[in-house]
Amino acid sequence: MILTRTRSLLTATLFLAGTATAAQAQPQADEGKWTFDVGTGINLSVNGNVNSGAIGTLQGQAAAILPNRYGDVFGTGVEFRFGGGYKLNKDSELRGMFIYQSADADLVRLGDVGPSSLYVQYSDYKSFGLDLGYRHYFPINDDLHLFGEAAMGAAFIDRINAQFAAPQSNLVFTSTDFYDATAAFTWSLSVGAAFRVADQVDLTAQIGLRHVGGLAQVDQLVGTGLEGINNDSARLTFPIVVGARYRFK
Numbered sequence: 001m002i003l004t005r006t007r008s009l010l011t012a013t014l015f016l017a018g019t020a021t022a023a024q025a026q027p028q029a030d031e032g033k034w035t036f037d038v039g040t041g042i043n044l045s046v047n048g049n050v051n052s053g054a055i056g057t058l059q060g061q062a063a064a065i066l067p068n069r070y071g072d073v074f075g076t077g078v079e080f081r082f083g084g085g086y087k088l089n090k091d092s093e094l095r096g097m098f099i100y101q102s103a104d105a106d107l108v109r110l111g112d113v114g115p116s117s118l119y120v121q122y123s124d125y126k127s128f129g130l131d132l133g134y135r136h137y138f139p140i141n142d143d144l145h146l147f148g149e150a151a152m153g154a155a156f157i158d159r160i161n162a163q164f165a166a167p168q169s170n171l172v173f174t175s176t177d178f179y180d181a182t183a184a185f186t187w188s189l190s191v192g193a194a195f196r197v198a199d200q201v202d203l204t205a206q207i208g209l210r211h212v213g214g215l216a217q218v219d220q221l222v223g224t225g226l227e228g229i230n231n232d233s234a235r236l237t238f239p240i241v242v243g244a245r246y247r248f249k
Contacts, residue, residue: 032248035093039081039204039243043101045071046209048235050122050160051110056225058164059171061114065226068108070235074125077103079239091137095151101127116168122160122178127212129155129186143196147206152187155212177218179230184213194245202245211236 053067083097105122112118133151140146162178190208197203217230
């Protein structure tokens with residue numbers, strides 16, 4: 001009798017132990033390495049000039065050019081992101097994100113030419129880039145994870161044209177190539193949070209800094225004294241992005 005009960009207890013114990021082990025192993029077996037992300041947000045300009053200041057000649061007249069910041073010309077742009085990540089372990093992953101940015105240009109005062117104020121209408125700012133980086137998560141609980149991220153990559157920026165007008169000088173002319181199309185180096189740092197809303201879906205929010213290198217200069221102002229207005233065209237922005245993250249099984 002004792003032997004029978006011992007065998008039954010041992011069998012039940014082994015069964016329960018096997019069931020518990022399988023239950024613990026199941027989530028790990030189902031947990032995949034890959035994630036997919038989408039997001040959208042705004043880009044607040046921190047610094048950087050679309051054009052720098054200079055003194056020289058333009059259209060045969062003396063000209064004084066004032067610096068114009070990205071924020072003054074393009075305001076707050078929008079961006080869209082999509083990409084994914086590969087988990088190195090439960091708290092870190094390698095990431096690749098495609099980033100499209102767009103901002104509408106406003107008419108701004110560029111300076112003076114001859115007796116007249118000089119105004120410029122730039123074409124819109126558009127870029128498409130790829131950032132590769134590393135993200136580390138800091139679990140707060142099962143549903144909330146904070147994270148920090150660093151990335152670098154390249155952004156391909158469309159050519160920027162400009163139309164100039166000096167009303168008192170009865171002068172209107174166009175520069176169809178104020179900046180050439182550019183491939184610029186980028187880097188970014190950001191922090192954020194991921195909040196689980198479903199078994200495989202997180203809502204994400206992040207803020208940070210993103211630097212885009214200078215634009216390609218053109219030679220049309222050589223010999224006018226205004227060559228320097230194309231200098232220092234790198235920009236730093238403060239992206240605020242919200243999105244969703246899907247974890248594959």
